[in-house]
Amino acid sequence: MTQVKFQNRLINKLGLALAVVLVFSVALSSFLNYSTFQKNYRQLLQDRVQIVLDDTRFAVEYGLGLGLKLDEQTQIGALLTKALESDENIDAVMVVNNQSEVLFERGNMESAREGLLRWQQSPTSGEVVELDHQLVFSMALTNSFDQAAGYLVLFYDQSEYSVFQRGVTEKLIQYAGMVVGVAILCGLLIIYLILRPTLHSLSRMLTSLSQLQEGEKSRLTRKTATTRTEQQVVALQKLYQGESIPEQEKEEDVKVKGNLLILATTITLIVVATVVSAWLQLGVFKQELRPQEQKKALEISNQIAENIDYLLDIGVPFDRIRGLEQEFRALQSTQTDLQLIALQMSDGQLRHQSGDILSSKPLEQQFNLYRQPILYEGEMLADVVIGIDPQAMEESLKEISFDILAVIAVAGLLAGELILFIVSYTITTPMISLQRIIQKAIRGDFSQVMDISFKDEVGMLGSKLNQLMGNLRNRVTGAGNPSGKTRVLKSSSLNFVRPPLFLLVFSESMSLSFFPIYVESMYEPIAGLSKSLVISLPISAFMAIWALSLPMAGQWSDNVGRRKAFIIGALLTAVGLAASGFVDNFYHLLVVRCFTAVGYAIVFITAQGLVTDNTDSSNRTKGMATFLSGFFSGLLCGAAIGGILADRIGFDATFYLSAAMSLASALFVAQFFTNKGRSDAPPTKLAWQDFAVLMKNRYFLVITLFSAIPAKITLTGFLYYAVPLYMQLNLFESQSSTGRILMAYGLAIILVTPLSARIVDHYDQKKLFICLGGMMAGVALVALYLVPSIHGVLLAILLIGIGHAIGVAPQLSLLTELTQDDVRLSTGKVVGIYRMTERVGNMAGPILAAALIAALGFNVAFLWFAGFLFINAVIMLVFLTVSTLVRRKAVEVMR
């Protein structure tokens, strides 16, 4: 008996996929956590510097209020010295006049020179200028008539911060790495357990084939065979041994058990690893923020003590001091983490308390408490107590919890894509090939051999099979006969197209949440066009070029082959996206977007072509569904991640990253796709004649005009154009939340489409569903008009998603059904022309939305839009009902 040694390559591949998604999720969420932490740290630092600045400004402006000019206020020198000494990281602090001449200065002027020059180029107040090693804070000093008399400029050394930052980053990477490592180990173990039966089966089959080759008796028999493939192997044994073979059933799909289980395991691990690493990181953050917090508390209590000193100096008795709580409250209103500021008397009583104490527990247990005694002329008067929110870091992490959720969701979808692909590429598809080859062999055709790309379990089984097939050929044609030609059965599957399509749509959609805002940032007036119309142009131009290039791109893709077409399309898209980030001029952007649209069109039509190549009429609908769900899951992931990134790394960098993803998509195709050369599918050529025929068909016209085009107008006009603008200009929401909201559309489509398809097929109420879908989009916009908030937007987008999910699929099948009487039109042609026509809606959407919004403002525009959708839906309903009646009557008359 031959024992075959397995190298567990299958599990390696799945392990790699697991690692990729875990690293994606944990790295991205760690980045989010870190940037939140950084924001908090920076805030603490700024708060502290602000206290020093405010204190100094107050004194200088007091002098201005007394009529002292800046250069006359000799006390400023002492004030600056005090400010300088309040923090060892302050390099220098100075007062400059309106002509940017330095009047007073303290500290190391040499280190402040570069910062001062930068600041002098455009003197600002309140903004922080960031240099490599230094932060430059500035504040206007205003006189009694609110004119700037000069500026207070402070230079803060950041080098300590950089060192600190590096330390924290290292710790974070350690923790994240640890968590990912443990998760991968756990994942591998579980996946191994899930895959064990499959691996066993592979091993049994391989052993059996080896035994067959060496003429031994195999233990695998008709009775012990448990899977379809094993049965095929048994049949091959019989064939090889010259026994008769029972009638074979038609081949069927092989399913590898544990497919969903592996996915579930991966997703569980993603959630656990992300949450655990966030929790560990929170600990690091809190520990690292503590010293900063302490410094800030000290700064505040020093200032309070000084103010009290002054009041005592001018003769106010300590117990007669009033109104400190007002000053404390003012401080709290700008620094929300300050939960308590008060004076505590020696008997423990709190006075001048600002902020609430909610429980009777000791203050130390309720807050991060800092105290500082007030001494006056040797007497201990009271303690300044400052309570800082111990949950401040948790609170700010909670703010990004939606972002983290979005990351987990995207990682889950990514895991789905990857695992689906790997299982399909390494197991399912080769198994189908194996079965096909055996089946052909049974029918006497030994010419086919398997394509062995990997030396894993399946690959070894394949090469063993190939050897056996060789033996069989030799038996038939005589040993050594060279005329025994072989043909490699190329494995390809519908599932292969999903990952690259997903990646590419992902990359293109990354700008979805902010694109109109990005356009606005480089807005240039165009005579005769309103601003909102100009902003809509790049989206409309993209849609137009995309739609116009589709037919040509399709033909070209048929000619050069899918692999080449996809790679070139993805490369063009990558270049276009990178350029979109690079340009800073409206017209350049317009050109670059049109360029990107060509690439996108090539990829889009090629992916569709791949679906056609790999399906026949029996499973094409299912294939298109695979294509669409890949498309929408890419869309929603891209929108969400793009928004999250744009908030943190800016628009340009997000575009660059998206270009990198397009590149990855091209690489993927280059790596895993084989070029079949010309497509075997007969190309559906469209002629003008076909257009003419269809345009005369009133069903086609009505369905396209009143259902398909309005749906596309809603998609590009409302979702792509109006929502990002509305979210950011009217609701002041971040890019992240825009991205998450847009995600709802893709989710609704992915989740509802399969359900609605089943329901539509079941009840055969296509017309009703089409009209219902249109109505729902209308209701969505009315809802937004009534609830003009982020909840309204979410509701509207969900409703539109559901409306499109239930309305768009039946459009096509109804159309083919109603036009099938016309002999001149094949289904392919009808679908092609229908798709081409509805793209008019894609182009018109942004322009229409922009014109409406410019004329009426967002809210009223939504209402008008809703009215437009209702009217369309009603026209559809009336037309379809009447025409059905007419048809029925016609049928009756004919009888």
Added chain:
Amino acid sequence: MTRAVKPIIGLLLLLVSTVGFADPKTVFMVLWRGETDAERGFMDYLQSQNDLDIEFVITNANKDKATIPGFVEQIRQQQPDLVYTFGTTVSLSVAGSQAAGDNLGDIPLVFNIVSDPIGAGLVTRFEQHDRNLTGASHLVPLATQLNAIADLGEFSHIAVFFNQEEKNSQLQVSKLQSILDESKQFKLTRFAIDSDRPLLPQLTSYVDQAVKTGVDIFYLPSDSYMISNGELLADLAGKLGLAIFSATEGPVKSGNALVGLVSKYYLVGNFAGFKAAQILRGTPAKDIPIETLKRFNFMVNMDVAKAIDFYPPATVLRNSAIYPQAVAAQ
């Protein structure tokens, strides 16, 4: 490309502006009682503007209204770039009332220390007044003074004492009444003093009456009779531990009032200078609003505070000029 062009344009602009720098401007000043802090503020501000080169021509009416037509004649002959006037009398005589029309043709004018430009007839509105003049008023708006009283503590009822013979006082008090009628910020009781009868008995009975009706703070308007007799009211208020809010500096400095909110002449002068600079740089005077300062000075007398055992809140004290100054100097 554009990046390379920008510095060149900048350089050109610099050249143009240095050419403009060489052109000196003349400011003709008509004063009422010699140089005050207001003029020092005005001239200091203009001299601190590096892009303006200014020559000042200073004339002084010496409190004699009859000299003013002579100055107007001089202005018409010299054709200065700008005219500055101090006080209501000089400003009205030089500029003419809104009804009479511009006296100086196209020479712009900036007035200073005019307490009520509308009441005086200089303009009918503070903005878009359509006259070739603008200016600064030293008045602290009554609404601002009332807010300052609210900042001091929890007061609800103000008593105001004024000389019924003084027109200016009557005007202030009725304005105060009309503001409070609308805002309901405080209750107001008015006590009109007859300056022909002895003051003390009147005050004693009024104060008594005030306390009975629940008055918790006294307001001392810009009323020369009441200010010169401030000690009497201060004594009565002190005995009752009541605070006096003064509309003018004097009573706080002399210890007859606890607190006041005032404009510094020097700063009002700065403000007038700021407006003058705008005109000299090309903004038409009619487009520049007539304004009071945006921030005023609290004054607090700590001796009074100690005597009535009432100390203004921390924020007010930190923003105040403290009297007597020996205390503040500590």
